[in-house]
Amino acid sequence: MKKILMVVTSHGSLGDSGHETGLWMEEFTTPYYAFLDAGFEVTVASPAGGCVPIDPKSMQPENSSPSVCRFGEAGETVLGKTVRLADCRAADFVALFYPGGHGPMWDLAADPVNAALLEEFVAQDKPVAAVCHGPAALLAARMPDGSALVRGRKVTGFSDSEEILVGLNRIVPFLLEDRLRKLGAEYRKGGDWSEFAIADGKLVTGQNPQSAGKTAELLLKLLR
Numbered sequence: 001m002k003k004i005l006m007v008v009t010s011h012g013s014l015g016d017s018g019h020e021t022g023l024w025m026e027e028f029t030t031p032y033y034a035f036l037d038a039g040f041e042v043t044v045a046s047p048a049g050g051c052v053p054i055d056p057k058s059m060q061p062e063n064s065s066p067s068v069c070r071f072g073e074a075g076e077t078v079l080g081k082t083v084r085l086a087d088c089r090a091a092d093f094v095a096l097f098y099p100g101g102h103g104p105m106w107d108l109a110a111d112p113v114n115a116a117l118l119e120e121f122v123a124q125d126k127p128v129a130a131v132c133h134g135p136a137a138l139l140a141a142r143m144p145d146g147s148a149l150v151r152g153r154k155v156t157g158f159s160d161s162e163e164i165l166v167g168l169n170r171i172v173p174f175l176l177e178d179r180l181r182k183l184g185a186e187y188r189k190g191g192d193w194s195e196f197a198i199a200d201g202k203l204v205t206g207q208n209p210q211s212a213g214k215t216a217e218l219l220l221k222l223l224r
Contacts (some may be wrong), residue, residue: 003092004149009047009103010047015149022055022103024133029065029070049084068070075215088117099134100134102168103133105133105176122149148183149203150184155205160176162192
C-alpha cells in the first residue's frame, strides 16, 4: 500500500504565555481520513516521537468536526505513538503533509532534520502539502542553489490578520504570512476563516483550519 507521511509538532507551550498549544486536531483528522478513505496508509511522525501535544482549544465543541469525532479513541494509538522524524526517509512515502496548530512555529520551522527530509521529498519530485501554521515547516528548506524552497512559489498559510484576530500576534515567534513574503513567496489568501487552498506544481498549501479538507483534496489530486 502506498504511504503518506504526516509530520506533526512536538511543541506544546504557547511561548511564555503559560498556555498550551500543539497540533490543531481538525487539521490532522480531516486529511488523515481523506487519505485513509482514498486507500493510502498513513504514518505519523514528530520531531520527538511518541505522544503529540494537542491544542486544547481544538477539542472544544465549537472547533470540532465530523472527522475529529470519528477519530475518537484512535487518537491514543495514532497520536500517542508517533515515530521520530529522524527515522523517516522520503523514499518510503509518496507524499508529505504538515497539519498546523501553533506548535510548528516553534519546532518544525527551524528543525534541520525536518528541512533535510523536506528537501528529500522535493528532490524526488514528490508532492508536499501543509495547512494553516503547517507551512511554517517549509521555511528552513532550501533548493539546491541555496534559495528558499518557497521563493517564487504561490503559497498560503495562516494570515497575519487571522493571527491578530485570535490575539496571538505578539506571542508567536513570527507572523507566518510576513515570513513567507520575506522569503520571496508569492503569498495568496482568501477571506479570514474562509476555505482557501492553492497548488503550485507539487506544493500545496491551505490557509486555515477551514481549508484542511481542500488541501488534502488537492494533494490527492496530484497523487492520482
